[in-house]
Amino acid sequence: MKFLKSVIFLFLIASLWRVSSIVKAKRLDTLVADGKIPYGPIPNASKNYYSYSGLESSFDSTLNLKRSEEFSKAEFQEMIVNSVAASSQENLKRHLPQMLSACEDYQMDPFWIVSIIMVESGFDKGALSPKNALGLMQIKPDTAEHLYQLMNKKMSDEQIQRNLYHPKENIEVGVFYLKKLLQNFRMNYRYATIAYNMGPNKLKNKLDEDDIDTVNYSYLLKVQTRYAELSKIFSNVIKTRPRPYESTFVVRDQGRKLEEQLLSLFVDAHPAIGIDFLLVQRI
Numbered sequence: 001m002k003f004l005k006s007v008i009f010l011f012l013i014a015s016l017w018r019v020s021s022i023v024k025a026k027r028l029d030t031l032v033a034d035g036k037i038p039y040g041p042i043p044n045a046s047k048n049y050y051s052y053s054g055l056e057s058s059f060d061s062t063l064n065l066k067r068s069e070e071f072s073k074a075e076f077q078e079m080i081v082n083s084v085a086a087s088s089q090e091n092l093k094r095h096l097p098q099m100l101s102a103c104e105d106y107q108m109d110p111f112w113i114v115s116i117i118m119v120e121s122g123f124d125k126g127a128l129s130p131k132n133a134l135g136l137m138q139i140k141p142d143t144a145e146h147l148y149q150l151m152n153k154k155m156s157d158e159q160i161q162r163n164l165y166h167p168k169e170n171i172e173v174g175v176f177y178l179k180k181l182l183q184n185f186r187m188n189y190r191y192a193t194i195a196y197n198m199g200p201n202k203l204k205n206k207l208d209e210d211d212i213d214t215v216n217y218s219y220l221l222k223v224q225t226r227y228a229e230l231s232k233i234f235s236n237v238i239k240t241r242p243r244p245y246e247s248t249f250v251v252r253d254q255g256r257k258l259e260e261q262l263l264s265l266f267v268d269a270h271p272a273i274g275i276d277f278l279l280v281q282r283i
Helices: 002-033 065-070 073-081 086-106 110-121 141-150 157-164 167-184 189-198 200-208 218-240 253-269 275-282
Strands: none
Touching (some): 065 110, 065 218, 073 110, 073 218, 086 110, 086 167, 110 167, 110 189, 110 218, 141 157, 141 167, 167 189, 189 218
């Protein structure tokens, strides 16, 4: 008799599980078709979002950059553009896709990179400093020559000069440089930011001599201010925006009710085990 009850119980569980799978699949298909939730990239289609899931850490450790995948590229760009003054929006909008793509390629914090570009050149691709730093990320030709060697790219002096005024090339070299600085300073964003401004060797010497206030360094403070401005909209949106899985069948009422039914059946078959105990174990 006990064996028969067990068989009947397992049959009921299997039947309910099958029904739940069909309902779940149907519900997800409906939600995706209605555009209410993103449910993974479309097969054989180009990715329409920026992914920074391989990033070890961000400039602001509280900012969850992995959630950038929940927005289309256009949405993500729009949030950043709308974070700056109207006078800067046109230049930023023109170069932002290249900035974000380079950050994705090198898995770098995009808000950090854009903040540094904003401080360095104000998004002016033709910017030239008194120290002969060129372009969006204000890179000196001799620094670029060294970086191109590390990138295994042979460039003449004339090519380097031209490339530094080309937004895509300038951005890639600058992002590569900041990646190297992060690695050299063991993922310390504060040191990497200051090193980008004064040079890594000079910073190391000052650190050895305890001759620098790395917390209140003026260039760092400017970048921090820009970072807070540029990431504000994204930060606020992800605080209130449900994650994709929160709209799926499992999290919604139908999934919870079915789970409770399954638990009740199990408890009926095994009265010695209380449902409260099972709920605690599930958590």
